[in-house]
Each structure stands twice: as C-alpha cells, then as structure tokens.
Amino acid sequence: MEYLLASGVGVLTAAGVYMILRGRSFPVVIGMALLSYAVNVLLFSMGRLTIDRPPVLLLELDNYTDPLPQALVLTAIVISFGMTALIVVLALRSFLESGSDHVDGETAEGGTRE
Structure with a gap:
C-alpha cells in the first residue's frame, strides 16, 4: 500500500x-x-496507513489513526480551492487583456504582443 501511494504522489507531482x-x-x-x-x-500518507481504526485517542484503544494528517489535508483542500479560484481569475483576466492565453506573452505567430 505504501508503494502505491508513493507511486501516486510521484506521478501526480x-x-x-x-x-x-x-x-x-x-x-x-x-x-x-x-x-x-x-x-x-503525501500529507495523508504521513499519518501511518491504518484501516478501520478510529481517529480518536482513548485509553482503552491500542491502535488508532493519527488525526493530525487528516486535519492538515482538510485545511490544504480549502487553501488549494482558494488558490485555484484565484489562478483561474488571473488567467481569465490575462486572456481578456492580452487576447492570448500564452503564459510568456507570445502570440501564436511567435512574436510578442505590444
């Protein structure tokens, strides 16, 4: 299971x-x-992969899931949603102002737009 997650992180990166x-x-x-x-x-896999365990630390439990990586992933999801919305708005504004969606400012013909 660890190899699968490590491969997934590598492919996504x-x-x-x-x-x-x-x-x-x-x-x-x-x-x-x-x-x-x-x-x-990556953050989710840092919390040791345990299956069917509660994310709460109780005295009578021997094995539990670490709740910190789950909280970090939830926070990262919210931050990445906001970041993606900002980047989409910036890309749309750049396209509307320049008429091209090239990142470096070049047009399809290869020249720069003035």
Whole structure:
C-alpha cells in the first residue's frame, strides 16, 4: 500500500510539474491542481496507513489513526480551492487583456504582443 501511494504522489507531482511548464495558462492551472493533490496525498500518507481504526485517542484503544494528517489535508483542500479560484481569475483576466492565453506573452505567430 505504501508503494502505491508513493507511486501516486510521484506521478501526480511529475504530471503537475509537466503541466506547469506548458506555454498556456489552462495547463498551468491544471498543473497547480495536480500538485496540490500530490501534497494532499503525501500529507495523508504521513499519518501511518491504518484501516478501520478510529481517529480518536482513548485509553482503552491500542491502535488508532493519527488525526493530525487528516486535519492538515482538510485545511490544504480549502487553501488549494482558494488558490485555484484565484489562478483561474488571473488567467481569465490575462486572456481578456492580452487576447492570448500564452503564459510568456507570445502570440501564436511567435512574436510578442505590444
């Protein structure tokens, strides 16, 4: 199970970095979302993977799930939602002002827009 999660984090990170390095703004937004998903899975896997255990520490329990990574992932989900909304608005405004969705300001013909 640990290998599966580690592979998932690696694939999400690699795909996110690849998408961020693209020349258009929509793949950059998707890449940022993939990187935030990778961080969420990494944070969730840090709390030791236990199945069918309560996330509450009681004296009569021998084995329990650590609630801290779950709280961190919930916080990270809210932050990544806000970050994605901000990036979408910035990409839309950039497209409306420049007429192009290229990140570096170049047009489809290869020249810069003045």
